[in-house]
Amino acid sequence: xxxxxxxxPCPFCGSKAVASINKDESLxxxxxxxxxxxxxxxxxxxxxxxxxxxxxxxxxxxxxxLRTPQPVVREPLTQAKVVEAFCALPxxxxxxxxxxxxxxxxxxxxxxxxGQHGTDT
Ligand SMILES: [Zn+2]
Numbered sequence: 235x236x237x238x239x240x241x242x243p244c245p246f247c248g249s250k251a252v253a254s255i256n257k258d259e260s261l262x263x264x265x266x267x268x269x270x271x272x273x274x275x276x277x278x279x280x281x282x283x284x285x286x287x288x289x290x291x292x293x294x295x296x297x298x299x300l301r302t303p304q305p306v307v308r309e310p311l312t313q314a315k316v317v318e319a320f321c322a323l324p325x326x327x328x329x330x331x332x333x334x335x336x337x338x339x340x341x342x343x344x345x346x347x348x349g350q351h352g353t354d355t
Contacts, residue, residue: 241272242299249276253295260287272298 241251253272260267272294273282283294292300309315320328341347 241295242301244274244276244279244281245301246281247274247276247279249274249279251275251298253298256285258287260289262289270294 241253243249244251251272251274253270255268255270257266258269259265267288269285269287270293271283271285274280283297286292286294286297320331323331
């Protein structure tokens with residue numbers, strides 16, 4: 235696998251991560267090779283990977299960059315946010331939206347089934 239060039243921020247505290255390389259004996263030969271360990275730069279966090287040597291899969295960098303998909307957090311919709319979103323629309327769209335809402339209101343008020351004045355919502 236190709237080595238990624240960038241380290242993602244620490245998954246625990248969001249701080250910058252760095253890769254440290256030390257020379258030591260290979261797992262497979264008596265050659266001295268690079269051993270890589272990735273760790274968080276926040277001293278109070280101390281998150282780190284195991285050290286891996288050349289040829290070890292997955293590498294410490296690949297392990298560090300593993301992430302589970304993050305859940306989408308949505309703020310609750312408030313009337314102020316609806317107004318803000320409406321005001322951000324182009325005026326033509328505001329007019330069409332307001333007209334459509336007015337038609338729906340009139341339909342409900344007169345007990346008319348939705349969609350008789352256009353597409354149903
Ligand atoms: Zn951290």
